[in-house]
Amino acid sequence: MALYSEKVMDHFRNPRNVGVIEDADGVGEVGNAKCGDIMKIYLKIKDNTIDDVKFETFGCGSAIASSSMATELIKGKPVSEALKLTNQAVTEALDGLPAHKLHCSVLAEEAIKAAMKDYYDRHGIAYDESQFPAGHDCEHCCE
Amino acid sequence: MTIYADNAATTRMSQTAIQAMLPYMDKIYGNPSSLHSVGQAALEALTDARTRVAKILGAANAREITFTSGGSEADNQAIRSAAILGKRKGKTHIISTAFEHHAVLHTLKKLEKEGFTVTYLDVHENGLVTPEQVEAAITPETCLVTIMYANNEIGTIQPIREIGAVCRKAGVLFHTDAVQAVGHIPVNVQEDNIDLLSLSAHKFHGPKGVGVLYAKKGIILSNLIEGGAQERGKRAGTENLPGIMGMTAALEEAVAELPQAMPKLTALRDRLIAGLKEIPHGAVNGDLTHRLPGNVSFCFEGIEGESLLLLLDDKGVCASSGSACTSGSLDPSHVLLAIGRPHEVAHGSLRLSLDAKETTEADVDAIIAAVKDVVAQLRAMSPVWRDLVAGKRQFVID
Numbered sequence: 001m002a003l004y005s006e007k008v009m010d011h012f013r014n015p016r017n018v019g020v021i022e023d024a025d026g027v028g029e030v031g032n033a034k035c036g037d038i039m040k041i042y043l044k045i046k047d048n049t050i051d052d053v054k055f056e057t058f059g060c061g062s063a064i065a066s067s068s069m070a071t072e073l074i075k076g077k078p079v080s081e082a083l084k085l086t087n088q089a090v091t092e093a094l095d096g097l098p099a100h101k102l103h104c105s106v107l108a109e110e111a112i113k114a115a116m117k118d119y120y121d122r123h124g125i126a127y128d129e130s131q132f133p134a135g136h137d138c139e140h141c142c143e
Numbered sequence: 144m145t146i147y148a149d150n151a152a153t154t155r156m157s158q159t160a161i162q163a164m165l166p167y168m169d170k171i172y173g174n175p176s177s178l179h180s181v182g183q184a185a186l187e188a189l190t191d192a193r194t195r196v197a198k199i200l201g202a203a204n205a206r207e208i209t210f211t212s213g214g215s216e217a218d219n220q221a222i223r224s225a226a227i228l229g230k231r232k233g234k235t236h237i238i239s240t241a242f243e244h245h246a247v248l249h250t251l252k253k254l255e256k257e258g259f260t261v262t263y264l265d266v267h268e269n270g271l272v273t274p275e276q277v278e279a280a281i282t283p284e285t286c287l288v289t290i291m292y293a294n295n296e297i298g299t300i301q302p303i304r305e306i307g308a309v310c311r312k313a314g315v316l317f318h319t320d321a322v323q324a325v326g327h328i329p330v331n332v333q334e335d336n337i338d339l340l341s342l343s344a345h346k347f348h349g350p351k352g353v354g355v356l357y358a359k360k361g362i363i364l365s366n367l368i369e370g371g372a373q374e375r376g377k378r379a380g381t382e383n384l385p386g387i388m389g390m391t392a393a394l395e396e397a398v399a400e401l402p403q404a405m406p407k408l409t410a411l412r413d414r415l416i417a418g419l420k421e422i423p424h425g426a427v428n429g430d431l432t433h434r435l436p437g438n439v440s441f442c443f444e445g446i447e448g449e450s451l452l453l454l455l456d457d458k459g460v461c462a463s464s465g466s467a468c469t470s471g472s473l474d475p476s477h478v479l480l481a482i483g484r485p486h487e488v489a490h491g492s493l494r495l496s497l498d499a500k501e502t503t504e505a506d507v508d509a510i511i512a513a514v515k516d517v518v519a520q521l522r523a524m525s526p527v528w529r530d531l532v533a534g535k536r537q538f539v540i541d
Binding site: 009012013015018019020029033034035036037038039040055056057058059060061063064 | 446448454487526527
């Protein structure tokens with residue numbers, strides 16, 4: 001289908017890093033089943049580096065591809081770099097998304113940030129709250 | 144290999160329809176409004192087509208047939224015409240259902256802004272309205288009842304004849320959007336007590352961009368398109384003669400084939416439903432008895448419809464879904480919501496629409512295998528499914 005770029009279709013058909021990390025250091029879940037998108041990110045962090053990352057996604061093709069790409073972009077990277085991941089970076093790495101699918105890349109960014117925040121919280125690490133802006137409220141979109 | 148199972152979206156044109164169109168492109172190409180012989184030959188064909196369409200729909204008179212650009216235009220014109228007639232008598236109440244096609248719903252929304260009130264009847268979990276509901280909703284202010292013959296997503300067939308009888312008794316005009324019904328099940332405007340009916344050619348192997356509005360004698364149509372005096376002055380614009388000829392041939396062919404097509408298709412449909420029912424936590428949408436012979440509609444928990452369609456397409460199966468991501472809006476299908484499916488379940492919907500000419504038993508078996516694979520693949524990566532299985536989230540479908 002020409003709806004998506006080849007990159008998106010590749011990550012959708014062969015998603016990287018699908019799965020669960022049972023002993024994850026941080027887990028983040030964003031989205032809402034009512035709206036048709038939920039992303040869950042599991043992080044394993046060692047020496048301030050993203051040692052391993054897995055995801056599970058309920059959603060459309062671009063939601064699955066965005067999660068897959070986001071995990072690729074942070075795997076093996078220092079925590080500080082993972083925190084800087086933006087939805088634009090995910091979109092660009094996927095060679096673009098249709099305008100009405102851009103929110104999928106936003107969810108991917110938010111899912112990773114939520115997992116990072118969970119990691120900090122669990123390990124009692126102090127952090128700057130402003131790094132984790134409140135996720136957009138998904139409830140309104142289904143009303 | 145491609146298995147096209149989206150015949151409710153559109154169909155492949157039949158050779159009969161294509162061959163019927165060709166002469167009207169280069170041989171009988173005149174304008175039916177022209178007085179010369181080339182134009183008059185076109186007019187003769189147009190008149191012939193109108194007579195044939197009237198006959199096949201069971202209309203009393205060819206003058207009751209107006210050719211349009213398709214189902215949406217016919218729906219718009221039928222409803223707006225009835226509303227204008229009603230308003231002249233001070234009647235501004237319309238009765239419809241919550242799961243009509245958008246061509247109907249959006250026209251009604253517009254009329255509501257213009258001061259009409261609309262009652263949207265509940266279609267229940269099985270996707271059916273009853274004549275009693277219609278009867279109870281009719282008031283002295285009611286000018287129109289518009290209820291679709293068969294639903295485009297879940298395939299349920301309404302008790303049109305009985306609803307029509309209720310409307311006749313009450314003296315209220317009755318319109319039915321029969322886009323999914325004509326050419327698929329028997330439809331007869333007189334026997335079914337229908338005053339106004341819309342149909343679209345491309346749903347029964349005819350060409351796109353052409354349809355019919357049937358309006359019973361005495362119902363004055365209002366123009367949507369102003370201009371020349373074509374279609375008794377009710378629809379301006381030079382007639383799409385190749386389209387009309389192709390549609391007429393396709394309609395005759397489809398209706399002639401109904402006695403063989405319906406049982407064949409029903410058997411394929413039921414085979415497909417039985418196969419898909421083996422998938423846990425999935426359910427058929429809509430009544431199983433009062434159902435179009437070619438319609439299969441399911442919801443599967445824990446997955447989303449667009450990704451389902453994309454992976455099915457990779458396996459060569461063309462289908463459709465009522466998920467928000469495929470509708471281009473944020474909400475899933477209004478049809479699935481109307482039959483009480485929660486949002487999260489409606490997102491995981493799949494419609495397969497089969498065709499008597501095209502679909503084989505082997506196709507059905509291949510579809511079943513493909514859907515089973517894809518649903519399992521998507522559930523394996525779905526956090527919603529994980530929560531459902533873990534009991535953290537309640538299954539809606541057993």
